[in-house]
Amino acid sequence: MSGPADRRPRLRVVAIADADSFVKWSSALIDAIPDVNPHLVLVRTPLLVSEEQQAAALAGTRLSAADVTRVDHDALTPWLAADRPDAIVVAGRGPFVRLVLRQVDRLPVRPVTVSGLPGMSIPAQRGAALYRRHVDLLVVHSRRELRAFRELTGRLGVSVELGLATLPYTRSAPSDGRGTDLVFAAQAIVPRERADRAALADILRRAALADPTRRVVVKLRSRAERGEQETHLERSAYQELLRDRPENLVFSHEPMSVALSRAEGLVTVSSTAAVEAIAMGVPVIALDAFGVSKAHLNTVFVGSGLFGDADDVVARRFRHPHAAWLDDNYFHDPAASTWWARVGELVTQRRRGELPARYVPAPRGGALHAAWHRKAVLGAEDRTVAGAVALALGSPLVRAILAARRIRGRRGAGTWSDDSSDITVTPARHQDPIRRRGRTLALSAVD
Incomplete structure (x- = not known):
């Protein structure tokens, strides 16, 4: 016999996205919410994920292809008007978020609007706050990010409520620790310069040659030959830089969780894959061969104990993070993540007519x-x-x-x-x- 809790209507939550990293983040975020009816809407832009990228992004969530709708931008408002979600998570680059919010402004029944960034967001960037300042709640994923975005919005004179969430990738199941792959999490813009990317490719080549019995796996997010795009434009692809490579240096497009299940350790400059690896118990090297700076988006690792150089990568001297770093950086107590409870309160306020709409103003030009x-x-x-x-x-x-x-x-x-x-x-x-x-x-x- 069902009780009162079983008869409560579920909130309808929709994530709206286009690019690969935002599809992965938003689908994992709404998948973590209990007792909701989740759906994913993909808006057609040049960054829209392919079917294969979509499958990789949804891997490990309860969402399937049946829970995904693809629409043109101009069809978004009619779709939302018919679906009438209680809350939407707008997941995309800043200009995408602002364009979608303009469509939301046309709805007769307005949902609660939420946005956020698809991974580690230190430093907290000006554009991240300005483009998303008209949502009802801006999600961050660590105590450190919460402090940073409070300081940033204060400096910019921006008023937006912040909500703390657990980064979805920290829910990964622990690895059995028997993997042998060195997994490298490739990024499109870090490092950015071709000479640095060529140097990084050479480090991976050296690591593969140092032990031909173990693989070096370059984990990629898109297939250029199929016309697939990533969130950021990659100008010097590792497929090009590693045309001449040993047989045990391979490329992979499988979900990161699958790649990590066979990993001895992960190498990255600043990818959020480091958090996913830590959650699985897989050790990490945060490569500092190109410096530690905001430009390389790796100052977040200061104090973690994860930094290592090229020789550490070749020798596979992976590290586990310092315990003191974890609580402030993405591994806080899940009970502190109250963003969804706050969304529920905002939905109630909106239904009562007590939550004013945060409309996007007309552009100055x-x-x-x-x-x-x-x-x-x-x-x-x-x-x-x-x-x-x-x-x-x-x-x-x-x-x-x-x-x-x-x-x-x-x-x-x-x-x-x-x-x-x-x-x-x-x-x-x-x-x-x-x-x-x-x-x-x-x-x-x-x-």
Whole structure:
């Protein structure tokens, strides 16, 4: 016989995403919520995951292909109006989040809006806060991130409520410890320069040659030959840099959890895969061969005991993190993660008419700016005349803005050059281009 708790209606929660890392994060985040009806909506942009990338992202969750809907951007509002979710998690790069929120603003019945970042988010970046400042709740994943985003939003004069969540990847089952692979978590923009990426490829080649009986596995997120994209544009791919490689140096596109189940240890510069490995009991080397800085997104590992150099990688001298680092960095007590309880309270307030909508204001540049923003996110998926005009007129302007930033520099406290702080109040150091399948168009929107 069912009790009162069994008869309570489940909240309907929908994650809205496009790119691979955000699909993995948002699906794992909503999968961790008890007693909800979860669904995943994928919006067609040039970054949209392939069916294979989708399957890898959903691996280990209760979501299947039947729980996924793919829609065009203009069909999103009608879909949400028909589904009437209680809460949505908008999961994508900042410009994507803002574009989706504009669609949410058109709904007659407004859900509670949530957003966040798909992994370790130290340093807390200016754009991450500015693009997401109109959601009802911004999710962070560690006590350290909570402090950093409070400081950042205060410095920027941004008002947005923060909620602490457990990073979904920390729920991985422990490994049996019998793996023999050295797994390298490849990243598209860290390190960024071709010379550094070539040097890293050489380290992996040396590690493979040092012991031909054990594999070195380069874990990749996309297949360029199939037109697959990643969240960030990769300019020097490891497939190209490692054309000449020993037989025991291999590429893999399987889910990270599967790769780690056969791992002796993980090597990364700054990938969130380190957290997934730690959760499974797999030791890690956070490679510091290119320095420890905000530019390499690896200051989060300071104090962890995980840093190692090229010789450590070749010798496979993996490390486990210091206990004191864990509680402040992604391994806090799950009871402290109250973000979903807060979402429930916000849903109740909205139903009572007590939660004002946080509308995205009209862009300062008017219709042309709005058209540029849409084109920046949708690329070739945007076929409007306004988008084509905005692209032609806006590209030189954006290039001028970026050039001016480089001339002014970014020195001082809380900037990219200040490695002692956990925030950046200055804009992103690099801008990815507007993309379409097969080629790029122009620089994307700047914050």
